[in-house]
Amino acid sequence: MSTLLVTGGTVVSSTGRTEADVLVDGERIVAVLAPSSNLLGTDLASSVDRVVDASGKYVIPGGIDAHTHMQLPFGGTEAIDTFETGTIAAAWGGTTSIIDFAVQTQGTRVEEGLAAWHEKARGNCAVDYGFHQIVGGVDEHSLKAMETLVDEGITSYKMFMAYPGVFYATDDQILRAMQKARELGLLTMMHAENGPAIDVLAEQLYNQGKTTPYFHGIARAWQMEEEATHRAIMLADLTGAPLYVVHVSAKQAVEQLAAARNRGQNVFGETCPQYLYLSLEEQLGATGDPTWGDFEGAKWVCSTPLRSREEGHQDAMWQGLRTNDLQMVSTDHCPFCMKDQKELGRGDFRAIPNGIGSIEHRMDLLYQGVVTGQISLERWVEITSTTPARMFGLHGRKGVIAPGADADLVVYDPNGHTSIGYEKTHHSAMDHSAWEGFEIDGHVDVVVSRGSVLVDDDGFHGRAGHGQYLKRGLTQYLT
Ligand code: URP
Ligand code: ZN
Ligand code: ZN
Numbered sequence: 001m002s003t004l005l006v007t008g009g010t011v012v013s014s015t016g017r018t019e020a021d022v023l024v025d026g027e028r029i030v031a032v033l034a035p036s037s038n039l040l041g042t043d044l045a046s047s048v049d050r051v052v053d054a055s056g057k058y059v060i061p062g063g064i065d066a067h068t069h070m071q072l073p074f075g076g077t078e079a080i081d082t083f084e085t086g087t088i089a090a091a092w093g094g095t096t097s098i099i100d101f102a103v104q105t106q107g108t109r110v111e112e113g114l115a116a117w118h119e120k121a122r123g124n125c126a127v128d129y130g131f132h133q134i135v136g137g138v139d140e141h142s143l144k145a146m147e148t149l150v151d152e153g154i155t156s157y158k159m160f161m162a163y164p165g166v167f168y169a170t171d172d173q174i175l176r177a178m179q180k181a182r183e184l185g186l187l188t189m190m191h192a193e194n195g196p197a198i199d200v201l202a203e204q205l206y207n208q209g210k211t212t213p214y215f216h217g218i219a220r221a222w223q224m225e226e227e228a229t230h231r232a233i234m235l236a237d238l239t240g241a242p243l244y245v246v247h248v249s250a251k252q253a254v255e256q257l258a259a260a261r262n263r264g265q266n267v268f269g270e271t272c273p274q275y276l277y278l279s280l281e282e283q284l285g286a287t288g289d290p291t292w293g294d295f296e297g298a299k300w301v302c303s304t305p306l307r308s309r310e311e312g313h314q315d316a317m318w319q320g321l322r323t324n325d326l327q328m329v330s331t332d333h334c335p336f337c338m339k340d341q342k343e344l345g346r347g348d349f350r351a352i353p354n355g356i357g358s359i360e361h362r363m364d365l366l367y368q369g370v371v372t373g374q375i376s377l378e379r380w381v382e383i384t385s386t387t388p389a390r391m392f393g394l395h396g397r398k399g400v401i402a403p404g405a406d407a408d409l410v411v412y413d414p415n416g417h418t419s420i421g422y423e424k425t426h427h428s429a430m431d432h433s434a435w436e437g438f439e440i441d442g443h444v445d446v447v448v449s450r451g452s453v454l455v456d457d458d459g460f461h462g463r464a465g466h467g468q469y470l471k472r473g474l475t476q477y478l479t
């Protein structure tokens with residue numbers, strides 16, 4: 001067991017900031033001390049195994065990305081990041097825990113899906129990992145199988161009101177699953193878009209010759225998200241089950257969440273960096289890359305889709321984060337290469353695999369929101385780490401810098417700079433970056449996971465297999 005002292009920095013939590021040193025023994029934080037403390041007359045810095053100098057920098061709890069899809073089968077292909085490449089990219093970006101989605105589809109068993117996900121992840125992760133369970137085929141068997149999830153450390157499950165024929169759940173299935181979730185204390189996560197109606201619009205657009213990626217965004221209109229969000233909220237209200245709506249992108253969906261919260265319902269919303277920064281016009285409609293021409297927008301095809309900036313959705317996401325109508329930011333990291341993967345939908349936007357990769361840039365992109373005055377420094381820590389820990393049953397262990405917590409720490413330099421370029425500047429297996437050209441006025445300097453330095457100024461020191469499976473408790477976020 002080795003000791004580590006992070007010294008001279010400003011320790012930032014969700015509620016404040018203070019000049020302090022952080023003492024780590026083995027995998028845990030053992031003390032948060034006044035700067036340069038002499039414990040029992042001993043100069044700490046000279047008695048620990050390693051000192052990390054954080055002078056002039058922020059020391060924050062490691063990021064928790066609660067929505068990732070490593071190796072997700074989708075649209076005839078599979079998300080390109082393995083648990084190894086995806087978690088190495090996470091570590092580089094200051095994210096020290098992920099929660100990925102184990103997949104059960106119609107006709108298969110929940111237990112098989114979960115076992116397959118353990119198989120993919122075990123021994124391969126560079127940072128700690130947990131699972132949510134996708135229940136893609138609600139029937140008597142899967143409802144019964146939900147009873148075993150809590151013992152497995154899986155306290156949240158996801159259903160889809162979108163993707164008919166793939167993960168789609170009907171209202172009667174959703175109602176039954178929510179009743180079960182209420183009984184078990186599970187948190188219901190919902191992909192809220194009206195899938196069957198979207199499929200009609202998409203087919204009509206395709207038949208009119210409107211086949212480019214831009215029309216992915218037109219078919220998945222905000223009304224489809226607002227309606228499904230409202231329906232999910234009503235079903236949750238009926239059953240008394242808490243609800244967490246994933247990847248919120250429409251202003252009107254935030255309004256639905258806000259109204260439900262104002263009525264006192266346990267309803268929560270997550271947005272993603274792409275919905276804060278990117279748009280239908282600028283990205284989905286892009287044609288500037290000569291390699292791809294009018295197919296360039298495929299880089300940003302994801303669901304829910306990027307939305308019109310003129311309609312004010314991006315501003316509404318930032319506002320929702322400030323008012324706590326949106327509680328946290330995850331990436332929905334679901335990376336597909338342009339070559340051979342997104343390319344499957346050239347000539348038919350309906351066949352483009354859905355997903356964007358952002359796992360390495362979430363902490364930076366949200367810090368840029370601090371620089372531009374959208375959120376406070378403390379709110380940055382809250383929405384990227386502290387709330388994800390509380391929401392998904394990891395509080396006390398993750399998301400805080402306090403004695404007894406896992407020593408997951410990031411030293412962040414507000415005077416540093418990060419330029420995001422092509423694939424060369426990221427560590428995901430993607431062949432492009434959805435964030436190319438973004439400039440960040442800050443830099444992830446040092447990343448510590450359970451007491452081990454994974455990243456510092458001379459590079460990556462982590463390894464696949466360092467990351468451990470996180471058995472999670474019930475949500476600690478309910479009112
Ligand atoms: O486009 C997305 N979001 N792909 C991943 C699957 C999902 O819906 O979360
Ligand atoms: Zn989804
Ligand atoms: Zn997702």
Ligand code: ZN
Nearest residue numbers: 456457458459
């Ligand atoms: Zn080093």
